[in-house]
Amino acid sequence: MSSATTFYDFKPLDKTGKELPLSTYAGKVVLVVNTASKCGFTPQFAGLEKLYKDITEKHGDKFVIIGFPCNQFGGQDPGSDEEIQSFCQLNYGVSFPVLHKIDVNGDNADPVYQWLKEEKPGLLGLKRIKWNFEKFLIGKDGKVKERWASTTKPESLEKAILEELAK
Structure with missing residues (x-):
């Protein structure tokens, strides 16, 4: 981990368990969210999807949201990767993209987290991550620009994302 200098240096597992080099997203603005299917914040998936569609409609593939399912907070994402994908869809x-389920805290926390x-x-x-649906904004340079709490609604992030896209 110590050798990593940008978000793009990591290779978490995708929804099928294969390595996904985040360098695939180099030069894009990325919103990273730790998600859960059975959480009070789960309805944020709707806001995230709307945000994703609205921004990609205007800016093409220069923006992506990546969901990292996590079951560490109240056991609120107990399903398999396949069940999580199905639920989200x-x-x-x-x-x-919603990737392979990970830990975001503790000894087994995924290196990207x-x-x-x-x-x-x-x-x-x-x-530490306090709860599900915390959000990190990654700039085109692969550096973390912003971090928001679970309570921050996806629609309120549009301005910050558009500002990063304009850079």
Whole structure:
């Protein structure tokens, strides 16, 4: 992890369990979200999908949202990767990538999340994810630009995303 300098240096697993080099997204603005299917914030999938569609309609493939399912908060994403994909598609029409389920905190935290938390600690410098649907904005340069709490609604992020796209 210590050798990583940008978001694009990581290779988490995709929904089928294969490595996905995040370098695939180099030069794009990326919104990273730790998701869950059975959480009070789960309806944010609808807002995320609308945000994704609205921005990609105007800016093409220069923007992407990547969901990282996580079951660490109240066991709110207990399903298999296949069940999670099905849930996101059937209930919210999610068309952005939702990857392999990971841990975002603790000894087994995925390296991309270890890096995100180091780059942009939360309130009071805390380096942990507090709950599902925390959001990180990655600029075209692969650096973390912003971090938002679970309570931040996806629609309120459009201005910050558009500003990054304009850079």
